[in-house]
Amino acid sequence: MNQQQFSSSHIPELDRFWAVVPAGGVGTRLWPLSRAAAPKFLHDLTGSGQTLIRATYDRLHPIAGDKVMVVTGEAHRDAVCDQLSAVAQDNVILEPEPKDSGAAIGLAAALLYERDPEAIMGSFAADQVIGPDDVFRASVVEAIATAATHKIVTIGIKPTYPSTGFGYIRQGEKLMIDGAPSAYKVDKFVEKPAAEVAQRYVESGKHFWNAGMFVAPVKLLLQHLQANEPELYDGVTAIAKATEAGQAEQAMAEIWPGLPKIAIDYAVAEPAAEAGDVAVIPGDFIWDDVGDFAAIARLNPAADESGVTVIGETPRVYADDANGVVVTDTSRVIALIGVEDIVVVDTPDALLVTTTEHAQSVKHAVESIKAHGDDDVL
Amino acid sequence: MNQQQFSSSHIPELDRFWAVVPAGGVGTRLWPLSRAAAPKFLHDLTGSGQTLIRATYDRLHPIAGDKVMVVTGEAHRDAVCDQLSAVAQDNVILEPEPKDSGAAIGLAAALLYERDPEAIMGSFAADQVIGPDDVFRASVVEAIATAATHKIVTIGIKPTYPSTGFGYIRQGEKLMIDGAPSAYKVDKFVEKPAAEVAQRYVESGKHFWNAGMFVAPVKLLLQHLQANEPELYDGVTAIAKATEAGQAEQAMAEIWPGLPKIAIDYAVAEPAAEAGDVAVIPGDFIWDDVGDFAAIARLNPAADESGVTVIGETPRVYADDANGVVVTDTSRVIALIGVEDIVVVDTPDALLVTTTEHAQSVKHAVESIKAHGDDDVL
Numbered sequence: 001m002n003q004q005q006f007s008s009s010h011i012p013e014l015d016r017f018w019a020v021v022p023a024g025g026v027g028t029r030l031w032p033l034s035r036a037a038a039p040k041f042l043h044d045l046t047g048s049g050q051t052l053i054r055a056t057y058d059r060l061h062p063i064a065g066d067k068v069m070v071v072t073g074e075a076h077r078d079a080v081c082d083q084l085s086a087v088a089q090d091n092v093i094l095e096p097e098p099k100d101s102g103a104a105i106g107l108a109a110a111l112l113y114e115r116d117p118e119a120i121m122g123s124f125a126a127d128q129v130i131g132p133d134d135v136f137r138a139s140v141v142e143a144i145a146t147a148a149t150h151k152i153v154t155i156g157i158k159p160t161y162p163s164t165g166f167g168y169i170r171q172g173e174k175l176m177i178d179g180a181p182s183a184y185k186v187d188k189f190v191e192k193p194a195a196e197v198a199q200r201y202v203e204s205g206k207h208f209w210n211a212g213m214f215v216a217p218v219k220l221l222l223q224h225l226q227a228n229e230p231e232l233y234d235g236v237t238a239i240a241k242a243t244e245a246g247q248a249e250q251a252m253a254e255i256w257p258g259l260p261k262i263a264i265d266y267a268v269a270e271p272a273a274e275a276g277d278v279a280v281i282p283g284d285f286i287w288d289d290v291g292d293f294a295a296i297a298r299l300n301p302a303a304d305e306s307g308v309t310v311i312g313e314t315p316r317v318y319a320d321d322a323n324g325v326v327v328t329d330t331s332r333v334i335a336l337i338g339v340e341d342i343v344v345v346d347t348p349d350a351l352l353v354t355t356t357e358h359a360q361s362v363k364h365a366v367e368s369i370k371a372h373g374d375d376d377v378l
Numbered sequence: 379m380n381q382q383q384f385s386s387s388h389i390p391e392l393d394r395f396w397a398v399v400p401a402g403g404v405g406t407r408l409w410p411l412s413r414a415a416a417p418k419f420l421h422d423l424t425g426s427g428q429t430l431i432r433a434t435y436d437r438l439h440p441i442a443g444d445k446v447m448v449v450t451g452e453a454h455r456d457a458v459c460d461q462l463s464a465v466a467q468d469n470v471i472l473e474p475e476p477k478d479s480g481a482a483i484g485l486a487a488a489l490l491y492e493r494d495p496e497a498i499m500g501s502f503a504a505d506q507v508i509g510p511d512d513v514f515r516a517s518v519v520e521a522i523a524t525a526a527t528h529k530i531v532t533i534g535i536k537p538t539y540p541s542t543g544f545g546y547i548r549q550g551e552k553l554m555i556d557g558a559p560s561a562y563k564v565d566k567f568v569e570k571p572a573a574e575v576a577q578r579y580v581e582s583g584k585h586f587w588n589a590g591m592f593v594a595p596v597k598l599l600l601q602h603l604q605a606n607e608p609e610l611y612d613g614v615t616a617i618a619k620a621t622e623a624g625q626a627e628q629a630m631a632e633i634w635p636g637l638p639k640i641a642i643d644y645a646v647a648e649p650a651a652e653a654g655d656v657a658v659i660p661g662d663f664i665w666d667d668v669g670d671f672a673a674i675a676r677l678n679p680a681a682d683e684s685g686v687t688v689i690g691e692t693p694r695v696y697a698d699d700a701n702g703v704v705v706t707d708t709s710r711v712i713a714l715i716g717v718e719d720i721v722v723v724d725t726p727d728a729l730l731v732t733t734t735e736h737a738q739s740v741k742h743a744v745e746s747i748k749a750h751g752d753d754d755v756l
Contacts, residue, residue, distance in 0.1 A: 032711070318746050320739060333410070333728040333755045335743045338736030342717075346729060350711040351722075353731055358716030361698060365713045368696050377711045 011141060011179050013148040016120045019064035020108040023053055023072040023080060023126035024098055029292040029359065031366045032350035033327050035378055041126035042079050045290050047300050047311055052290070053126040054083045059133045060124060061086075063140055069093065069112070070126070071104040096256050101212070102267035103259045106225050106232055109218040110240035120147045122215040123264070128289050129299060135285040142281045143215035145179035151279040152216040152224070152272045154186065156208025157287045162198035165291065167191055167210040167265070169280050186278040189270050208282055211289070214269065224272045232267060235259045292359035293343040297325040308336060312346075324356065350377040389519060389557050391526040394498045397442035398486040401431055401450040401458060401504035402476055407670040407740045410728035411705050413756055419504035420457050423668050424677050425689060430668070431504040432461045437511045438502060439464075441518055447471065447490070448504070449482040474634050479590070480645035481637045484603050484610055487596040488618035498525045500593040501642075506667050507677060513663040520659045521593035523557035529657040530594040530602070530650045532564065534586025535665045540576035543669065543738075545569055545588040545643070547658050564656040567648050586660055589667070592647065602650045610645060613637045670737035671721040671730075675703040686714060690724075702734065728755040 027040030034040040041053040048055060053070075060068060071093040072080050081092060093107060105123050112119040122140060130136050143153040156169045172185035189210060193201060201207035214221075226233040235255050242251030272278050288295055300309045307323030314331040324342035326334055334346060343359060345352040354362065370378055405418030412418040419431040426433065431448075438446060449471040450458045459470060471485060483501050490497040500518060508514050521531040534547045550563035567588060571579060579585035592599075604611040613633050620629030650656050666673055678687045685701030692709040702720035704712055712724060721737060723730040732740065748756055 032713075316752055318743055318750070320743050320746065321736070332726075333747060333752050335410075335728070335730045335732075335740075335747065337730070337732035337739045337743055339717075339720075339731055339733060342731060344729075344731055348710075350713070351724060351729070352713045352715070353717055353720060353722055354713075354715035355717060358699070361715050362713075365696055365698050365715055368698065369711060369713065372696070374694055374711050 011145055013120060013144050014063065014141070016116070016118050016148070017064055017144050018067045018069060018112050018119050018121045019060040020105065020112075020121050020123045021053065021056055021060070021068065021070045021126045022101060022104045022108075022123060023070055023076065024095070024101070024104060025125075025127060027127060027290075028366050029362045030290070030296075031345075031362055032347045032352055032377060033329070033345050037075070038079075039076065039127075040290065042076070042083070045296055045299065045311070046129055051083055052129070053080065056124060056126050056128070056130075057084050057087070059130060059136060060122075060140075062133075063137055063144075064122075069108055071095065071108055072126075073098060094252070096252055099256065099259050100261045101264040102225075102229065102232055102262040103236065103256070105214070105264045106222075106229075106267070107236040107239060109216075109221045109225070110236040111243060113218045113222060114240045114244045117219055119218045120144055120215065121218050121221070122213070124213055125211075125289075128211065128287065130288075131286050136283065139182075139281050139283045139285065140215065142180040142182060143213075146175065146177050146183040146279045146281065147215045147217055149175075149177055150217065150220060150277070151175075152214060152220060152269065152277055153183070153279045153281060154269065155211065155213040155215070155283045156280045157211045157283050159198075159202045159207065159209050162195060162202045163209065164192055164195055164198050168193065168198075168201050168207040169210050171206040171208065171280055171282070175279055180281065183279050183281055185276070186273045186280045188273055189265065208280060209287070210265070211283075211287055212265075213283075214264070220272075220277065221268055224268045224275070224277070228271045229260060229262060229267045232260050232262065292362060293325060293327070293345065293354070294356040294359040296327065297343070297356050300325065389523055391498060391522050392441065392519070394494070394496050394526070395442055395522050396445045396447060396490050396497050396499045397438040398483065398490075398499050398501045399431065399434055399438070399446065399448045399504050400479060400482045400486075400501060401448055401454065402473070402479070402482060403503075403505060405505060405668075406744050407738060408668070408674075409723075409740055409744045410725045410730055410755060411707070411723050415453070416457075417454065417505070418668065420454070420461070423674055423689070424507055429461055430507065431458065434502060434504050434506070435462050435465070437508060437514060438500075438518075440511075441515055441522075442500075447486055449473065449486055450504075451476065472630070474630055477634065477637050478639040479642040480603075480607065480610055480640040481614065481634070483592070483642045484600075484607075484645070485614040485617060487594075487599045487603070488614040489621060491596045491600060492618045492622045495597055497596045498522055498593065499596050499599070500591070502591055503589075503667075506589065506665060508666075509664050514661065517560075517659050517661045517663065518593065520558040520560060521591075524553065524555050524561040524657045524659065525593045525595055527553075527555055528595065528598060528655070529553075529561075530592060530598060530647065530655055531561070531657045531659060532588065532647065533591040533593070533661045534658045535589045535661050537576075537580045537585065537587050540573060540580045541587065542570055542573055542576050546571065546576075546579050546585040547588050549584040549586065549658055549660070553657055558659065561657050561659055563654070564651045564658045566651055567643065586658060587665070588643070589661075589665055590643075591661075592642070598650075598655065599646055602646045602653070602655070606649045607638060607640060607645045610638050610640065670740060671703060671705070671723065671732070672734040672737035674705065675721070675734050678703065 027034035170187040172187035308319040309325040312328035322336035328346040405412035548565040550565035686697040687703040690706035700714035706724040
């Protein structure tokens with residue numbers, strides 16, 4: 001499947017499509033593998049041989065062609081350009097400092113609006129695992145067709161268990177849109193629920209995980225941003241106009257640091273849903289945000305009968321009566337004896353030993369390490 | 379307590395005493411801390427600030443003065459001399475290759491016999507933890523007095539639990555020796571017992587752990603060696619005579635590699651016991667052969683309420699809901715989350731993760747690593 005196939009289909013809106021890839025989060029729960037200098041999206045966490053950001057690009061390229069824009073931190077410029085050498089310099093947007101998704105996606109929308117006021121953008125995080133790719137792309141194509149009817153469209157994930165770690169999207173009435181047979185209105189976005197509530201959501205069949213995937217006409221997205229976060233709207237619009245005038249660097253340096261920090265969900269999606277402007281395409285693909293090392297264990301079944309999943313370029317791991325996951329970016333010999341559901345993450349300057357059950361607590365440990373002043377390994 | 383005190387006491391045999399310290403074993407169960415290039419005796423495993431070999435020397439020096447002989451591998455010459463700078467070069471015997479305790483102790487006996495046929499030697503491994511030192515020395519002094527009556531004397535350890543990991547010494551009739559009120563004949567040496575047998579041994583009050591500590595007139599020791607292992611006897615005697623003639627290096631190179639590999643227990647102690655020539659002094663001191671990481675956890679109570687014992691020069695360990703032992707000779711940050719009785723041994727090129735319960739299995743892992751050709755970390 002390539003862009004030509006899509007372009008020659010009956011959906012002319014594809015020509016308006018831009019894929020935007022925010023590549024920002026550090027992934028604290030994946031410390032010490034993922035950290036400020038080497039965030040989650042620069043790692044291969046599935047043993048595929050590809051970094052997550054490269055896999056994201058490859059997944060979108062058949063739809064978006066060379067219309068891919070990446071928003072990342074200045075510190076990651078070289079690494080991102082290495083990974084995505086086909087992306088033009090103009091399409092790599094560098095944040096002087098992290099400002100949450102509202103500013104990152106808002107700026108991308110404003111920049112695209114300057115280039116093409118009729119652009120439809122789709123925002124897809126650089127650090128998620130998705131598959132099969134063609135099922136994902138079919139959802140994106142439906143989302144684009146839906147967005148073209150003046151909607152902000154989220155691709156929801158059919159929940160596979162009653163997670164209390166994700167927000168949910170409640171499906172409303174069915175929409176009748178050409179080229180988008182599975183589009184529904186969004187009734188509302190709901191926050192991370194308690195366990196019993198999550199159970200009811202799953203049983204209802206009408207709630208989807210909010211994976212932060214949005215497809216929207218940039219004009220409509222900016223309208224809602226202006227209405228809800230005028231200061232943020234003014235800032236990103238000013239940067240976008242300065243960029244068109246060849247003043248990008250100066251404008252970023254002057255305006256970006258003062259922008260409000262707010263998630264795109266609060267700045268745009270939730271108020272737009274209240275206004276009846278949001279639709280959902282239920283995604284029927286595998287999705288994982290690789291939130292912790294338990295996810296890595298889940299996504300990488302053990303290669304041998306010993307039951308230890310090993311991720312690393314030059315692993316030398318010996319397991320005796322042990323199971324769990326080892327992630328290593330050293331060439332040290334690692335011996336595991338008599339440990340169950342163990343998680344060992346081995347990096348040159350930091351080592352984590354925990355269990356899959358305690359994988360969520362890694363964030364807390366990182367806070368302790370920071371509090372003790374050992375920032376050199378964060 | 380110093381040599382002067384002992385020498386001025388009523389035990390003239392002290393003047394004949396030489397302490398021999400075999401410093402050989404790698405301590406495979408303490409891998410990857412202990413290994414060929416940095417064996418157990420060169421580590422501080424008790425947090426005392428001293429290596430085990432230095433502590434052994436300091437423990438013996440008040441009795442032996444400068445009559446301390448060390449037998450070690452050629453590879454460890456510099457490290458041993460660094461640790462024991464007061465030991466004369468003539469008293470550091472270098473093995474071209476490991477040949478078990480029969481050759482090491484046999485050669486020491488032969489060398490001492492050339493210097494003083496009336497010498498009494500005591501052999502004390504370089505990698506055991508013992509205390510209090512003065513209680514230990516009192517046992518050694520009794521052993522010397524007993525040895526002077528033409529006995530090979532072993533210092534037995536009163537068992538604190540029914541270990542199946544040690545051989546036992548069965549006490550025979552009481553001996554009446556001036557200066558050795560607690561000396562007994564040895565009935566026999568018994569191999570590592572099954573659990574039920576070990577339990578009976580402990581209850582009997584007449585069985586002691588064989589800690590491999592022997593005190594004997596070199597003449598008597600060599601007589602038994604000649605009778606039981608004539609080839610070994612001839613070899614070490616030839617090397618000793620060549621050494622006296624200034625031909626040590628050549629003789630070692632020619633003769634040593636051909637010597638039989640046999641433990642001193644089989645070459646001398648057991649047949650001597652059958653001949654009625656062996657006595658035991660029951661030692662009433664704390665003794666630990668630091669056989670595995672469970673021993674290290676036992677010997678080093680956790681310093682803080684988190685329950686993690688940390689051994690290392692520059693440890694940076696964070697524990698959250700964890701207990702066990704961390705041994706590190708790197709300055710990496712180590713985070714432990716939600717793991718119990720964990721053993722983490724962190725070295726620049728190898729990492730071990732196990733539990734105190736599985737500490738004995740480390741030896742097996744080392745064999746696997748060797749079989750896979752990763753000898754660089756052994």
